[in-house]
Amino acid sequence: MRSRYSAFVEGDIDYIMDTHDPDTRGQIDREGTEQWAKESEWVGLEVLDLEKGQADDNFGRVDFCATYKLRGTTVQHRESATFRKHGDTWLFVDGEQIAGPPVKREGPKVGRNDPCSCGSGKKYKKCCGQAA
Numbered sequence: 001m002r003s004r005y006s007a008f009v010e011g012d013i014d015y016i017m018d019t020h021d022p023d024t025r026g027q028i029d030r031e032g033t034e035q036w037a038k039e040s041e042w043v044g045l046e047v048l049d050l051e052k053g054q055a056d057d058n059f060g061r062v063d064f065c066a067t068y069k070l071r072g073t074t075v076q077h078r079e080s081a082t083f084r085k086h087g088d089t090w091l092f093v094d095g096e097q098i099a100g101p102p103v104k105r106e107g108p109k110v111g112r113n114d115p116c117s118c119g120s121g122k123k124y125k126k127c128c129g130q131a132a
Contacts, residue, residue, distance in 0.1 A: 001062040001081060002045065004092060009042040021084065021093045043067040043074070058085045063098060076100060
């Protein structure tokens, strides 16, 4: 997994293609993948969980979070990726996006009858809290 992440960082799409399972390699949009990899500013990789994937295994699963910036927006891509061993090489088979941790409110909740946070002096429900 780390070597594939490094290949995305370096824009080495040949390596990405070479380490993809041949049965599904044809489903990859090579040009789109290359453009995405090169336009992104790669920030880091965090391995969240592992299942098998050792020298004696033929199968492995890696849950990870890859963080990158694209057009000024920071994105955390969380995925559960499955790999199979072919000879001495691990091949990416498939990935499934996984949910991140829940977002927690930092500040107090604004009630409908509280003053609007925009500073208008109106109640929230009559200002920014109006249903569209």
